[in-house]
Amino acid sequence: MAVRSRIKTLKIDGRDVSAHEDETILQIAEENGIFIPTLCRIEGLSLIGACRLCLIEVKGWNRLVPACHTHAEEGMEVFTDTERLRNYRRMIIELLFSEGNHVCAVCVSNGNCELQYLAQRLGMDHVRFPNMQPVRKVDMTHERFVLDRNRCVLCARCIRVCDEIEGAHTWDMRGRGIDARVITDLDIPWGDSETCTSCGKCVNVCPVGAIVEKGRAVGEMTKRKDFLVYLSKMREAKK
């Protein structure tokens, strides 16, 4: 049996755990049943560390670091659920809510939304920041799907799945800060895109109600995410 990598021992939230050195803290935590919130991460796609929800504290380190990009080190002491982290995470969710139009009650993804789940799980009971709600036009030009940028959280899952799995690279990001937005091709209406294969992978990985099927009523949009792990494994196997 080939040796995969060296084993490291470390502490997460006071618990002694062991892991391979190429594993991230996020993976180790999940193997050990320790919850760390994530939003931009989805199994089967590359990691970008954009949402900052998986930030953790490490004893002796000044900065908070994203669990999805931090590897196990010998003797490391990791904390995943401190007051400081809880505050930051709630603030991140609140900022997302204050920027877009996230009215769950009338959203097609109500009840099946990762942002909504995180808000509940992280104890967000109000939004302390004023609503920005910039006017962003809904793109309904595609025959089957809708892009509602008012609900987009810029997790870039659509961009990654289209590039890494489908291979079409229809999606991209344009602009910075409050002006940042996902675009199709060179910022043309989705329905006019020549690269889009209408495969629907972006719909299924979108964690919120931003990329959805047309004609769905409130709460009717459920997404299938398991296909991604299956597809990646099948491709690995073929190589």
Next chain:
Amino acid sequence: MGKQIVIDPVTRIEGHSKITIQLDENGSVADAQFHVTQYRGFEKFIEGRPFYEMPGIMGRICGICTISHSMASAKACDQIMAVSVPYTARKLRRIVNLASILQSHALSFFYLTSPDFLLGMESNVRKRSIFGLVESHPEIARDGVRLRRFGQQMIEWIAGKRLHPTWIVPGGVGAPLTDEIRQRILAEIPGIYQLLRRNIDWFKRAMEDYQQEIRTFGNFPSMFMGLVDNRTGGLEMYSGILRIMDERGNIIEPGFKPKEYASYIGEAVEPWSFMKFPYFKGRGYPEGIYRVGPLARLNIVDTCGTPRANQEWAEFRQLDRRVVLSSFYFHYARLIECVYAVERIEQLLEEPDILNKKVRAIAEPNRSEGVGVTEAPRGTLIHHYKVDDQGRITWANLIVSTNHNNLAMNRSVQQVAHRYVDGANLTEGMLNRVEAVIRAYDPCLSCSTHAQNQVAMHVQLIGPDGTLLDEAVRE
């Protein structure tokens, strides 16, 4: 200028409003007005949203009439899609619409209004509520709760939840009916008939003690409007044609298509209220006053179409010659409609195709405009949308049941204030009568106040001695 009496807020109604009564120097009533003091912006903030989201968003206008708004909205969307809703879905929508009317009528009659009849218009104000009723007339209070629960349970069983279900969708409904739920509803119906029978009986006896109120509670000539079945002219809550009857009982518009509403109904704005004043264009404003709701519906129809309701309706029609004008009879009409609702629900549940699984038509936006009209508990409800070529809403107009009755409610407040309010010897009971006439209309103000292009506003700055220091008017 004489004194002004302000009733703020008006109690035991849905939504926020106030009544102002102007007295002259002798303390007699000079004028009275019913103001809606809240403001909503649904017509504006849905602009740009996909049309098929409308039933979900519009249902949120109101927690009582969520079904009515979703229904009218879905019907407007059906037109935008240019589809024919499957028969079974149409029947299921009808059942849920009737269930909603039932629960709302139960709320209006038992919870909000019956304390006035059972405890007295002038009774102790602290006890004059559903809680006082529980102490003094527990069996009637229990009936009220049971009737409302029956309506709400039907909505929950069929549409998934009591409050803001999202089951009414463009093109049909979200899920078919199961036989288990059908049986469960049918099993409750006999008990509900008995409940309605005994409550109609006591109310008819009670009406004899309220002859004075019947004469003055919004008893004036006006037109009446509502949907009727386009074949039989019978009572109809879900589709059909709009009919208008005049104050003498003559049918002046026998039936026009709901989508042509704008040719018949105009909307005026007054600076002192957030609620618009619809009027019949044929007579102009404000002469084009008409009423909608239970009283109007039972006036304009040729039949109720169900045996028990028809029997009661025949008695109702005997109350006045040609047309029943007193708004006090809204209460009676409400009870008759409850009987009708239960009978129709029972009929529909017995239809052979009611369990059919095909309940939703799916289509793209194929038309640029849609008008959905239904009868809500309080009267005719109109949703009118326009969409762009992608199906995004570009314009919306709602005329909500309570809007139609706005002119009539103001007229009624004036009538009751003139009759009962004595500025020199003011009592709480006098003012309760002014509120009570508003309750007869069962207004829902959160439903009825909507965006206009520009909000009418009249701001007055009044000094401590009552003199007007400054004012600004925006119309």
